[in-house]
Amino acid sequence: MRLEFDMCSKRGDVMRAIELYDWAQREGISMGQYQYSVILYLCSSAAVGVSEDLRKYALKRGLEIYEKMRLQNIPMNESTLTAVARMAMSMGNGDMAFDMVKQMTQLGINPKLRSYAPALSSFCEIGDVEKAFCVEKHMLEHGVSPEAPELEALLRASVEASKGDKVYYLLQKLRTTVRRVSPSAADTIVRWFDSAAASRVGKRKWNEVDIKEAVENGGGGWHGQGWLGKGKWRVSFTSIGPDASCRCCGEKLATIDLDPVETENFAESVASIAVKRDKDSSFMKFKKWLDYYGPFEAVIDGANVGLSNQTRFMPSKINAVFNGIRQKLPSKKRPLIILHNRRISGPKMDQPVNKTLVEKWRNADALFATPTGSNDDWYWLYAAIKFKCLLVTNDEMRDHTFQLLGNDFFPKWKERHQVRFRFDETGPIFHMPPPYSVVIQESEKGHWHVPIAVDQDEESERAWLCITRPNLSPAGLASIDHKHEGSTIQSRDRPRPALVTRSNSKDTQHNNHREVPKNPKKIRSTSGFQDHSTVLSQIETAEKLGNCIIDFQI
Template sequence: MNDKDRDKRNGIMVSEVVKEYALQRGFEVYENMRMSKVEMNEAALTSVARMAMALSDGDKAFEMVKQMKILGINPRLRSYGPALSTYCNNGEIDKAFDVEKHMLEHGVYPEEPELEALLRVSIRGGKSDRVYYVLHKLRSSVRKVSTTTADLIVDWFKSKIALKVGKRKWDNGLIMKAMQNNGGGWHGTGWLGKGKWQVLQTSVRKDGMCKCCGVQLATIDLDPVETENFAKSVASIAISNEKNSNFQTFQKWLDYYGPFEAVIDAANVGLYSQGKFMPSKINAVVNELRQKLPSKKFPLIVLHHRRIKGDKRDVPINKALVDRWNNANVLYATPTGSNDDWYWLYAAIKFKCLLVSNDEMRDHLFQLLGNDFFPKWKERHQVRFGFSDAGLEFYMPPPCSVVIQESEEGHWHIPIEAELNDEAERRWLCITRAKLDMVSGDSSTTSKDEKPLQNGEQAKSVTRKESAKELQYQNLVNHKKMIGTPQESYKNHRK
């Protein structure tokens, strides 16, 4: 048997004969444990599911997950992987979506790898309704897609089946009402339009307009009910983790001294870059931010009390700053045993205002908040900052929500995941029906600056017919690090 007939397992070449023997023995061990009524945990049953996957037996793999529920074991995301992967690889579309349904019913939510597998099998099977469903699952749970998923999406829109799907006529009023009810950015009523799709890779202007088709991308924030529920969720978690009634005291303080137009994570600001706490940096942020707020009032400064009463409390300049903030009733010192993260986060949510912090908010505390509200809120309200030789710079929230968007005309805009310092550099897929008019005219005529995106190919970012002055302006925007916005931008975040 040559090397092509062997599999690599942890760097060791394993023949098919050895593989089959190992699987046989593995199932024998499982059956012996089951007959002897040996208690098995999630890890053991998942291992059996993986053996079933090696035999392309999706039903057996799925049965292991069902056994977990019978035994009172909560399945995990990894528990579903073997069954989902096997069904998708075998082209068993309905069974693959049965797995996803089972996941949701038991509080397990698919992530991008699982959704990518569902998307792939749906495209391969030509199931346009399933593709539409998964695109919206990606929108709600993933928001930005990997390059692999983006390539898969391009494959779909380039396919002959995609060309045929969609409504020729629809009620614009109903579409707009659906988008309004959803908070903007999508309608979810099905494919719109007919004909060939045009797929371009582009970027978004400073004002949130697609450089390719000219569509104004939506800014999607929490609605009032979601905001209230989110604030209650944060307060509940904070109270359950706090000693005594510290957090309730903070809530009463906010009711008395609020509202505020911005909140500063003062520890994050004071420790910026050097790891050495410097109140002067907090002061710089406070003073600069005040100039951007409509009222010009002080923002709320949240800081752990040990930072205020630390080794340098008697330094005149530091004492003067603290006294100034205290006298203005804008400094809240969190007590011993409290996590100041909950305090500044709750205040920013409660007042629907900006939060100045470079904290990525990825640790286990923030994971308790889940993905229902937090990513959407964070994107619209977090202001990042930086100090350089040129001075203090603010990086305001992006001009539109960086999430998959579906327009009232059936356009799709899909952001691609990347590590960026400037949101203006992000690449988007702009997907339109070729027969729809572009900003510059009929899209059936492609200008020399436009180039349809081929699989794995980068298209030019500027596809509209812009004047030399506009191009010069766009270049300035794309290379400028600071995208701070004054009062008008702030007002948009308060809506």
């Protein structure tokens, strides 16, 4: 019977799984946790992307089977309760989906990120921001961190509900979690800053010394003290120049400091993983070798360079990169090449030209050959972290090996230390780390710069959002009309960032400021302003009728 359920799971055949369940019930055959988990998983999966009749049937039977499982005291596990939460989500029942997570904690089961997704999605979908953030709070209390999809869902709901404090909180969370936002998240951010609610949030006065201290204490690039300024925001597409300046507003982006303690802990975590996976204490010998021959200002991933754009290993390419990157180093000291032993003793390595190169590197104490059975990735990564130096490689470092290092410190480290390269007819071309951190940044003036996660060859081609308040930024900056109907970041024709131009300052001011209706008494309620919510709703009505932003300068 288990084999048949395995086949149902493999094929995604919910109807056959239900037939097997019904047959087992008629025959009096008891089923265990595994069989129930398979059926509930299939029922929850069938609730999406199928005909309405099948969806309803799968949901009805799935909930019946869950009740049967509960009455028979079959032990629940995380996958079972998550499947029920997904069924609840498909019915629009966020409360039930959240109850499944609460059951997990009551049973001593650790919820996973996927366990929370149904409840969070349900509440965000209906705009119940309060309950959505209750789910997020529960996640954090149980050691589960929301990732990009969850944060984007919370952001959309908060923007729709005009919750300025929540939007601010989520921009800070996105800054630390995803760093670069997706095009869809960028659209949501644009909608927020274009809204009337966004124009009303912010402090009219603040202590510049306190803000500056907060930026310094946080390592640069943010202050976390809330919205600064008042009035309408200006949102523009831009790019960042080689001097780290925004090509739109002129503000200089920060290079966010890496915590020395974090760096040291990161190096030790890499070393501990490598030691566990290595044989014959090879990695420990490597650490001693580095202590003796180091420090180095650059480390080269020899295999990645030697095999770049081809299947044949070429030591001459390593030598070209070796000489090229050396000229970019302050001390001009030879970089360290990390190369697996099999590359050095492989086919054609006994040719005079190749033997000469290897001997040259060895004589200069600039080559370390990793032993058979070792993963050279850990060697070049550890060396670069230990010496806080450049790492020359085109390896994206995304496979399972690097997933062990987590998604917090590692991306920040790569951004500051990885040198990518390519070859043309003249030799290697290096793409050095940018002189700024590619992450959401909040300036001391309260302006924002948001990098958009799109594929590009060079960092200089990345599109950013530049978000300023005109009264705090230089006049006459080019901005993009975000009011164009049906326009999104994915679909609208945007200029290449490098081609952002300045427009006439008078035109810019005219486009960004609309007139207030001349006779607001016709709009105002005759009953007077009894409370804050009434006042706010009346102001919003006036703004819609007048196609303007009302800002009381008090």
